[in-house]
Amino acid sequence: MSTIDLTAETFEQTVLDNDIVLVDFWASWCGPCRNFAPIYEQASETHADLVFASINTEEEQALSSAAQVTSIPTLMAFKKGQLVFRQAGALPAPALEELIGAVRALDVDAAAE
Template sequence: MPTTELTKDNFDETVTGADIMLVDFWAAWCGPCRRFAPVFERAADEHPDIVFGKVDTEAQPELAASFQISSIPTLMAIRDKTILYAQPGALPAPALEDLITKIRAADMDDVRRQLTARTAAKR
């Protein structure tokens, strides 16, 4: 499945419609971003049930700022509208596959319990 260009206009709708979504924050001038792009594209082809989205941080600075992206490439993994992973750096293919396996295996009930407990502790 091809990757989806994400913008501030379609981001929320795309997240809402996806069980799992991986987002690559990138820019055309970024060497590591260009090296990671084929890895991301191959993973998109191998996992058609996952939405693979790309945010061009130059074209979508508001969207990048809303996620506090300060370094690119940054990869974000979202499952059930919950961010499970967000780290800068280009992953090699085996590490990306490992991340996808972990995202699929995540116990979302446990994740929600942990998020609720953290929110309560901050009050």
């Protein structure tokens, strides 16, 4: 599955309706965002059972502001509707794979107790 574009209208429902959702906040003028895009796209094809979403910060300024995104790219990971990871800066492919493994392994129900 390739990445999907999220908007303010689709963000919450996408996060709530899927077990694991990764969200990349980016902009077309951002060099590190452009460098990270093919890494993110490749991971989306490797992990077809996960949702890989992108939010264009130029088009979705209110959503980016609500998510408190102050630097791009910013990557967020949600599991069972809960934010479990947030980091600004482009990740190299091995770090993204490590993150995906950690999110898969995380027991959010136990963490909430």
